[in-house]
Amino acid sequence: MGQEVDLSTQLAGLRLPNPVMTASGCAAAGRELQQFFDVAELGAVVTKSVMRAVRSGRPTPRMAETASGMLNSIGLQGPGIDAFIAHDLPWLRSVGARAVVSIAGGDVAEFRELAQRLGDQPGVCAVEVNISCPNVANRGLVFACEPASSAAVISAVRAVLPQRIPVLAKLSPDVTDIVQIASACVDAGADGLTMVNTLLGMSIDLDRLRPKLASRTGGLSGPAIRPVAVRCIWQVYAAMQAGLLTQVPIVGVGGVRSGGDALELVLAGASAVQVGTAIFNDPCAPIRVRDELAHELAQRGIARFTDAVGRAHATPAPLTPAHTTPAPLDL
Amino acid sequence: MGQEVDLSTQLAGLRLPNPVMTASGCAAAGRELQQFFDVAELGAVVTKSVMRAVRSGRPTPRMAETASGMLNSIGLQGPGIDAFIAHDLPWLRSVGARAVVSIAGGDVAEFRELAQRLGDQPGVCAVEVNISCPNVANRGLVFACEPASSAAVISAVRAVLPQRIPVLAKLSPDVTDIVQIASACVDAGADGLTMVNTLLGMSIDLDRLRPKLASRTGGLSGPAIRPVAVRCIWQVYAAMQAGLLTQVPIVGVGGVRSGGDALELVLAGASAVQVGTAIFNDPCAPIRVRDELAHELAQRGIARFTDAVGRAHATPAPLTPAHTTPAPLDL
Amino acid sequence: MAATSGEARRAQPVTTTAQVAQSRDVGAYRQLTLLAPGVAQTARPGHFVALAIGDERSSMLLRRAFSIHRAAPGEAGTVDVVVADAGPGTHWLSELRPGDEVAVLGPLGNPFPVPTAPTSCTLVGGGYGSAPLFWLAEVLRDRGCRVDLVLGAATEQRLFGVETGQQVADSTTVTTDDGTTGAQGRVTDALPQVLQRGRADLVYACGPMAMLRAVTEVAASHGAVAHVAVEESMACGVGVCMTCVLAVRDDDGCTRMVRSCVEGPVFRGDRVRWDAWQDGLGQVPADALGAPSGGH
């Protein structure tokens, strides 16, 4: 059944055999998941956000389970860009996986430098810019909270990367007006938008009477936040349809656990979908979601994935005046 | 065990026998719940937000279940302030319940008028101002999204209500900086803050390929959002402790299903707690939460509820240098 | 038009944890027998119960509503419901086994109003919508009423209670969309003849909205009054949330958005604003009290 469906999708010039990716920070650089399925079969592997230097991250506990979700405060632990380029990228290439490299920085210069380093590396399919990290120059306020700082990062990255490498801006849902931030990113040259990053949350340890996470607050992810992700995607896609901002593809992320969940994000406007927290429940989740998505489309008679993108925006059938012939029963 | 704990709490001059209330819109005006328990035993009944005129609300479906939560788009259906004053308030008085009356308006004038009408009514213990409703004068942007419009509503309401009636500003979590909004409300005269209202969310019907809610977007509530509520309460309480805004009591709301959940909000800084969506799962939830909260406090040797308020802000024990005596085993 | 009694309609609902006494397949459905004496005691045909899905850690917070198929008061006090496995919540319920526990809230809503004097009644059920009708038929027959039953479904498997119908009713007519059993067609195709034959004054119906509307219209054209049990999405079931509203005209002809959980689920069919309901969407008619909506 799944085979009949054309799952291929297009992200700003980048053609992917299917729209399912891992979410940054939930699949490391793909290697560990290769034990469970071939990561080259995914649309892409989005790598953990990498910074310039090696980073040890935050103290532990770094996670807490919440109702249908979890909090994390990893603190972008990672090997730094040199080690990433030396070890992780070549491995991804060696297995034939498409790599979307996520980058993070404490200031615009760090983002620029990271993009510069990646621009001439073979095997970088796209760069995802994690602007949900604290801007050291601005009281640690995250870039993604302000249109201006978001735009500054995106234009710096876009300027130094070769045109063939699309730039995806990854947005935070923790803002009053996500369309405004999306707009700033697109105007600054983003070729696509990834929505959404985690919501800021907190959980208290009732035995120790203190926050469960050593860093107190953390990022909320998992099915609990899916309605927020769907809403953000919907709002930005609708704004694009209305001509309020330039149309660019949206990569949906937030609470996807099944093919049906992925379809929800797609119908709201996502041209590709990432699977994050669900991997912790099931390391095969990304490939399973791909197969289930194909099945869901086939069941609905949708032969091409791209036909489903944004489909829920078609206005619901308007109410027609009373008529006496009832619709056929389907009891 | 529960009896040993002093559950009483103080909300800006209003003394309550216990800190558990219903959340606005989840208990109507208390009458239906009286079938299950005596609503006079609660700290207070917070009534459904009332507007000037009778309102028929939004089309249906008005709800969708989500992972550990739900979406609603009721559209403030209600009888209008006259009928509320004629029927609901007297009923609440007749059973001896403490009424916190929630009001909503499309502009500042409507809020002012509602407060005026309520000011001389017997049995109004406090007024909760639902500023998470669309400002008709400002493209339907909700008041709670902007410090200035939030402040305008709160100061109008505060100005016309007698001083003995505390004004609680009910905040939306859908903002970039909740401390800023909280600050604006407190400066405008809010005697307390209720946090949080629902998060804006959406869910798609995979059979009909359209949003599940007739109004497309709706408010996300339930345990799924508790980490966001805890974080908002924590941030505002911490800002008060740091002297960044005047200290006023916080009423916590968001995802409380058990006494332990309530305690989480209290430890983060809430002086009282509301139970909303959990009522739909269990109509006895508010009174059960009160009893469970007493039990949780007793178990922890906390004899007075107020001693638990904000307790998680006490800094976690700093790491001391290595020492060789291990802590006693508790296997 | 036949007078129906309005007395003692709403019952005092209770929350209780019921043991599953029996669970068995009946056609495409699963029939659960729940030990819930407190609920069984005051239940009447047309009442419904709201069942919780899973325990306090369940990701499914909202209860699911089910018409009471039959309540047997007394010490054991059982309540039967008929469950169509339609989604994750009903699936969980379908998998319950004897001895398992489920939280029950009920009896909820207003039951079917029953005539005060012997009257000819036609009962129409679509799919599992027939579940509450057999008990209703018994109550009506006890009051000296004639009872004709019309049961319809998409296909044979989705009919419920044909045999029981043949035992409790004066006549039972069956239709299926695909003709796998009974007459091929819809219940409303068969209804005119049944109404005529039984000279029915009262019609009771339970099933999908489109069917209820059509039944109401056929009944009206035969001078009968229809009482229909609607099925709106309900978050609370007890009247506090306002999710379950439906546009209904009151005695003065004024349309209001009323809560189907406490003011229904049984309504007079000719009071329901069918023009405001289509394709799963319930509009607020422009002439409804408090329309149009703004805000949220």
Next chain:
Amino acid sequence: MAATSGEARRAQPVTTTAQVAQSRDVGAYRQLTLLAPGVAQTARPGHFVALAIGDERSSMLLRRAFSIHRAAPGEAGTVDVVVADAGPGTHWLSELRPGDEVAVLGPLGNPFPVPTAPTSCTLVGGGYGSAPLFWLAEVLRDRGCRVDLVLGAATEQRLFGVETGQQVADSTTVTTDDGTTGAQGRVTDALPQVLQRGRADLVYACGPMAMLRAVTEVAASHGAVAHVAVEESMACGVGVCMTCVLAVRDDDGCTRMVRSCVEGPVFRGDRVRWDAWQDGLGQVPADALGAPSGGH
């Protein structure tokens, strides 16, 4: 110092749905026997499994980690775990009955390194931490090692496997905090004497962090090397999330925050930066590679 083999340490983990073959109370714990041949085949003492809680609708997304108590390869292929009912997830597992299903992921992590030549070994278990030690004892004895066992807990009920210990080890010493059985005190009170008596070169320990630290120190003061299995909160169990890190010194003395799920859970005790761990909080030492942290 005894050489331990590093060969074939990590196994190929598989995801599978296991049937519960048995579930029984053992003191304060519940022992589950799971039919999981794919896991049993490659498991070795010190490996752990990650069990999912509930189905795809569960509100508890994260798997729970359990040391493998014993694996019996072969066609039936069973894996036993010992579960302390400590919270909602372990409670759900404790209530599983034979025939129920649970999703298993494993074998995970690095097992205990075993000596290549006969060596004297002391195994120390705190509470359910003793679960993996009996199987380890058998493997060690098969290799000609002497095995002394020290089992401790807060109270008798929370000891696990004393009888088994008496069968598989050369000696078994028991301590309880409250003196309900064995010597009153902690495992580390009894340990020096056991180490001296057995002239142990290797110590294996599993239990709470404070115990592991103390065991490491006692072992060192007796010239023995301790291999300890730590218990950090794990979201993924397979190395992709970075939640389970611990400050550990590498061969060059450089401290790194390493993933205990794939680089542990068994570490050489003298490599763990115990000074960075206290009261449930794991600090990033100032001299760790990539410290201090900023960002998120």
